[in-house]
Amino acid sequence: MSGHKISVSGLSIECHEAPDADCRKRPNCEPEEWDTAGCRDHSGEHKLTTGHDCWLSEWVNGSGLEDSYYDFDKYPITPTPNAPVELINEHPDAVLWKYEEIPNA
Known part of the structure; x- marks a missing residue:
């Protein structure tokens, strides 16, 4: 199961x-750009470290749930609070979300 979910407020x-x-x-x-190898903004060793805030949820929350829903034509009127979600980082300029598919549910 994913470690990401919709907040209690649904926002x-x-x-x-x-x-x-x-x-x-x-x-x-604090780079403008980075990837799995580290910072690309300036010279020096700036490898990735753990324990930071989640950059995926920051990105989705920054653009809003409605604007970052994976299947925007079928956006739910009210997101389901506490529902597990999958965050999708397939596009270079966006992180999208969708409800996690739960087997045998």
């Missing part, structure tokens, strides 16, 4: 992943 995504999860890894500097 944002919360992260409950472990401190060493990929979504909590980033450089210790």
